[in-house]
Amino acid sequence: MTQKPLLLPSHYLAVEGTIGAGKSELASRLAEHYHAIFIKERPEDNPFLLRFYRNVGHLALATQLSFLQQRISMAEQICSKKMLNSQRIIVSDFLFEKDTIFAKMILDDEELALYNDIVRKIEPRYPKPNLVIYLQASEEVIKKRIRLHVDDYERIFPEGYLNRIHIAYSEFFHHYESAPQLIVNTDNLDFSRDEDFNLLLQCIANAQGVRSYFNKN
Numbered sequence: 001m002t003q004k005p006l007l008l009p010s011h012y013l014a015v016e017g018t019i020g021a022g023k024s025e026l027a028s029r030l031a032e033h034y035h036a037i038f039i040k041e042r043p044e045d046n047p048f049l050l051r052f053y054r055n056v057g058h059l060a061l062a063t064q065l066s067f068l069q070q071r072i073s074m075a076e077q078i079c080s081k082k083m084l085n086s087q088r089i090i091v092s093d094f095l096f097e098k099d100t101i102f103a104k105m106i107l108d109d110e111e112l113a114l115y116n117d118i119v120r121k122i123e124p125r126y127p128k129p130n131l132v133i134y135l136q137a138s139e140e141v142i143k144k145r146i147r148l149h150v151d152d153y154e155r156i157f158p159e160g161y162l163n164r165i166h167i168a169y170s171e172f173f174h175h176y177e178s179a180p181q182l183i184v185n186t187d188n189l190d191f192s193r194d195e196d197f198n199l200l201l202q203c204i205a206n207a208q209g210v211r212s213y214f215n216k217n
Contacts, residue, residue, distance in 0.1 A: 012078075012090045012127060013204075014179075016098060017135030017186075018169050019162065020142040026135065026191045026200075027093035033201070036089035039074055046070070052106075056161060060106040064099070064115055071096050072124045079127055096126035097178065101168045129179045131207060133200075137186045139166050182207045185215040 013036075015027040024040065031038035043049055048063040077083065078090060103115055137145075142162060173181065182203055189196045196216070203214040 012129045013131050013133065014092045014095045014129040015133045015135065016095045018142060018165050020145040021135040021137050022145070022186060022191065023135055024093045027091050029191060029197060031091040034089045034091065036091045037083065037086070039078060039090060039092040041094040042070065056106065061111045061115065064103050064107060065118070067099055068119065071099060071126070072122065075124055075126050079125070095129070095132055098172065101172045105164060105168050131204065132179050132181045134173050134181050134183050135186050136183060139163055141187050142166065177210065180207060180210055182212045182214060188216050
């Protein structure tokens, strides 16, 4: 079992969502708006990821362990004395705990047992967000957005893979209680538009309790 997450003295926002939900773009704009430190996920630095996508199941454990190594380095960066002493807002485009979504989805039983044993022995101490902004979107909207940015996405993402991710994220955040959530339906939102972005800022400022919701019909 991992150690309890660290609560930072400065304000920490984590933006999450499935592939194509727009989390990186939104996190970048939030960081700019708040003059915050932006901690960006870098999947391109995982040397196994592309080969994993080409053959799901192949190199799954290596892919997952590489992400674990990245997360630990990022957690150390966020919790460093220099970062804490700056007292600046921190914005990330990922939630540390979300790695369990993919571990359970892509690893077989023996690999998952080994991975969990490694995590228990390392006991990474991940910082706890003050607020998690969880971006939801329908599977149809997700696929449409991915097509705009990824050539030949059907080849990169095997049949059914995106749907499995969509279901796994919904299940994970339905039970997630480690930090308050602002759950945002992005089907009718475009955060490059000032109108939509300003509406979100109001929701962030007014977020209360374990879960808040933003759904623009």
